[in-house]
Amino acid sequence: MNGTASIIMGVALILYTIGVWSEKFQGRLKLWHLLFFILGLICDSWGTGIMFGISDGISFSFHGIVGIIAIILMFIHVIWAADVLINNDEKAILKFHKFSLFVWILWLIPYLSPMFINISSRILSNL
Template identity: 50%
Template sequence: MSILLIWAIICMTLALTFYTIGVFAERKMGTLLKWHCAVFWLGFLCDSTGTTIMGQLSGNTFSFSLHGITGLIALLLMAFHAIWATVILIKRDDQAKKTFHKFSIVVWSVWLIPYIVGLFIGMF
């Protein structure tokens, strides 16, 4: 196993960890807080880094496969999610802070699809 692959796996696992903590802590607390937003950005950063490394390993070509398409959608959703969380906090929109968790769980669920597909691709 190459060192790049190990780093990619670490980055993707950190993305899963950060995102899961952020999404479920926000849901449990019932409101969006600054630290949730920071954790969303960390998850996005780790996912972007892991995706970049895996792209280098695969020859920097986009794959029109279930993994490639869902991975792109998930990465774009994560970016939008983190940006939207930031905007809500800057605007101090209390109503949006209380309902944001509904969108968070959808983004997290969509993100799990390419993560799980990637695990299966790596195993078989």
């Protein structure tokens, strides 16, 4: 992954994490949380697009497949959060953080998997 993609993905992590954990700690979904979800999704999609350009498209590896699943879930997360806020669904506003945390945890898998794959391959090569 080149430096630009790494920085953009790091920004995605920061933005998405702020949105998800702020919502969790505040106990209710707010418009500004949605804005952070959207910005995180934009950065994640942008960084992923850069990586696709570097690697000549999607790879059908573990990282590639869970990465696409994560972006799809982030998109669903944004749409659902917007729907909850537009409809002012108080019950969903108070419980939405459960879905947010679920998506965030799943998103971390493709974010962190290159690091774990790299570490394990270096360990194995040193055996």
